[in-house]
Amino acid sequence: MAGQxxxxxxxxxxxxxxxxxxxxxxxxxPMVRFRQFCDAREAFGLGKGDxxxxxxxxxxxVQGGQLAETATMPESNYTITQATLTITEFGNSVPYTKKLxxxxxxxxxxxxxxxxxxxxxxxxxxxxNAQFELTPIRVVGDSATTISVTENGIPSGAPAxxxxxxxxxxxxxxMAERDIxxxxxxxxxAIARPSTLRxxxxxxxxxxxxxxxxxxxxxxxxxGRYEGIRYTEQTNIADEGWTNSDxxxxxxxxxxxxxxxxxxxxxxxxxxxxxxxxxxxxxAELGYGLVxxxxxxxxxxxxxxTE
Numbered sequence: 001m002a003g004q005x006x007x008x009x010x011x012x013x014x015x016x017x018x019x020x021x022x023x024x025x026x027x028x029x030p031m032v033r034f035r036q037f038c039d040a041r042e043a044f045g046l047g048k049g050d051x052x053x054x055x056x057x058x059x060x061x062v063q064g065g066q067l068a069e070t071a072t073m074p075e076s077n078y079t080i081t082q083a084t085l086t087i088t089e090f091g092n093s094v095p096y097t098k099k100l101x102x103x104x105x106x107x108x109x110x111x112x113x114x115x116x117x118x119x120x121x122x123x124x125x126x127x128x129n130a131q132f133e134l135t136p137i138r139v140v141g142d143s144a145t146t147i148s149v150t151e152n153g154i155p156s157g158a159p160a161x162x163x164x165x166x167x168x169x170x171x172x173x174x175m176a177e178r179d180i181x182x183x184x185x186x187x188x189x190a191i192a193r194p195s196t197l198r199x200x201x202x203x204x205x206x207x208x209x210x211x212x213x214x215x216x217x218x219x220x221x222x223x224g225r226y227e228g229i230r231y232t233e234q235t236n237i238a239d240e241g242w243t244n245s246d247x248x249x250x251x252x253x254x255x256x257x258x259x260x261x262x263x264x265x266x267x268x269x270x271x272x273x274x275x276x277x278x279x280x281x282x283x284a285e286l287g288y289g290l291v292x293x294x295x296x297x298x299x300x301x302x303x304x305x306t307e
Contacts, residue, residue: 085289
């Protein structure tokens with residue numbers, strides 16, 4: 001069987017090597033980044049199908065205004081559209097033998113739990129990221145002081161240089177002028193790989209990155225705040241390989257919906273072959289969907305490139 005076995009050192013035998021430290025050593029994995037910015041919706045219950053719908057409400061059709069004393073109150077309306085996502089199965093497993101579990105000095109099940117949890121974090125974060133990628137609003141840094149914005153999901157070109165503080169200011173203004181609601185009531189959010197924010201962090205070394213404005217939750221991977229944008233780093237999604245910079249997502253509230261019928265959980269395999277064949281898996285039934293797909297209502301902007 002494929003999985004962990006005692007007879008092969010690399011698959012289990014090394015778990016009782018005299019040269020191996022008794023301290024468990026697993027690769028350090030980052031916590032989820034994109035997924036923490038999703039809106040969780042419960043979709044529990046058997047027999048409900050794999051489609052999950054939610055309502056998206058528009059602004060009022062006709063804006064209000066001043067009233068003359070004898071005029072009647074104007075009336076307007078708003079439209080409701082439904083967005084849909086598909087709930088699918090996610091999971092992975094590691095089988096192992098009873099002999100490995102019996103003879104190993106290290107706790108086999110504990111190690112497997114760790115590696116499966118890390119795998120689940122990466123998989124689910126990638127699924128959330130795939131929906132962020134669907135935003136129609138793309139931003140390109142034409143120069144050190146200007147940006148161009150497109151609304152068809154296609155960037156206008158490639159960034160002329162790394163992402164700088166001036167770009168952050170312009171994007172913050174763009175989001176405010178689009179009436180994108182802030183994520184926490186005061187600030188927008190941004191998420192990018194650490195190297196992508198290097199030039200920005202260098203520029204901010206002489207600036208207080210966080211200003212005391214009361215208490216609020218610090219997000220996973222958050223590094224600083226500037227011009228009303230809180231910057232978060234992630235390493236779950238690979239570098240896109242541009243010549244200058246890399247992708248950055250800027251967003252406010254109401255980004256991506258996560259609907260879950262069964263939240264991720266660790267499951268044990270029912271032993272077979274008279275108890276000799278065992279296994280552990282992580283499993284989930286859930287799905288992700290971009291909330292606002294129209295450019296006029298979009299909540300996410302991507303610093304992008306044609307490369």
